[in-house]
Amino acid sequence: MQEGYGTKVPTNQLIRYAILFYWSLFWLFNIVDKFIGGSLFLWVGRDRFAQFQKFFASAGLESPIIANAALVIAAGLEVFAFVFFTGALIYFLRKKQDSSRSWFFVGIIFTLITFTIFSIGDHIFGDRFELLEHTLFWFLTLFSWIAFIRLNKNTAPQPLLQKKQLAAASLVVVLLVSITTISVFNYNSNYFSRRTDALNAEKVGENIYKVSFPFLGGSTVFEKSIEKFKKEYPGKSINHIYTVPNPLRLKKADGLIFYILTEDKK
Template identity: 55%
Template sequence: MACVCFLATMDTAPSPAPSSTRWIQEGILAYWTLFWLLNVCDKLIGGAHFMWVGRDRFAQFQKYFASVGLDAPWVADAGLVVAAALEVFALVFCAGAWLHFRQSRPVQTRSWFFVGVLLTLGTFTFFSVGDHWFGDRFELLEHTLFWFIAAVSWVVFVRLEHVALPTISQRIPGGAVAVGAALLLATSTSIFRHNAQGFVQRTAPLAAEEVGDHLYKVSFPFLGGSTVFEETLRQFKAAHPDEAIDHIYTVPKPLRLKKADALIFYISTDDKP
């Protein structure tokens, strides 16, 4: 049904659009360009850094493939490369469509955006197949919703070429400006508060909870890394001078594979001689 709609709209020559219609069309192009730009940056940066909380996609893909018995790292890396390639090409064509739109080239805009939408649909289809395979229902819901949003974006973009929407008044109401400024202030305050409070978890040591005789559990936060691990061990040794660490281990592999970003490890100790 979607393919018929795509082909039907491609046969109709675009007509000049009023200014308000162009704003909506440009918003659609800007949304998908920024969407894929941030996704590509997430692949390039990876993990959590200052003012950037991303997911370690390499670790996520390796755990996904390990859950189905494909433990070789190159298998997960190959899957991630394919996913990244689809996202990069989707970004290129969506950004190209936006550039052509800014330069008032309707035919080129439609052609580039059409390819960008096809790549977007192909990317989310690829992800959805993987979600079924690995049993990640939450990611499946997310990718399915984005698949439909991409399809609707194309239909709306093309239909707007033949719809004359009223031109928006150039005068911006003072009330709207006040509400927008208040929302911006509240959002900015929340972001900087999270940065001040949450990023401490990147370096602060963790408390070890005693769960048995000479057995302690440590739960890593989302932002925890090697620094947190080292500081936690240093703090643990200082707090338990009469005990020596015998070994450290994580939860069994089937349980560990259920979460891509969480980590729980146990510290087993003995009394010092």
């Protein structure tokens, strides 16, 4: 080994390892997000059960059983994808290339099926943002398989980085990790309360009040907002709560706008 160089490894094997590691970590975080089902300290997740129920209700299927069953099936596909990608990674580290390729192929199939189902659902429910995201991941999955196969040939080990390059790369990594960590802790310290705090109701008409949800606001925000409204307006009784139709709130991310219709207590 020449002086000034780091460990020699085949570049193609390093890329294949990165592909396996990425997809294993990707599905792991997706599974954890579904188990958490909301927001915790240092974790800004989403209530997937509420999201699926909202999607199916918009299509006229208001039974939560149907939405929950669909979510369980989707979660099952993700678990299978995670298992096979992780298995492929383990076999790859053990230098069992054929087994790694077989497990990776099955993981790719489960991933393509998952994103295909999600994309069809996005079409049905009219969620263009999710459709774009799932379509991009579908093509990324296909590209990952092509890259993994094309890099299957063994090449001679090559020096990766010189000492100065390694030091510079390490500095960049530490800087990026530090910025990300500071950003996450800053959000949890200053903005996480938006996920749980009650919202103010804005009066927009006679006995009509509007409440606009923050980004990723969940059921906790809704319940606390209603409770706060009752305390602030003890002389009002709530008759109806209406949500704004989807076409009118497409630009509000996945935030919710609802109106509270009241009348004076007798």
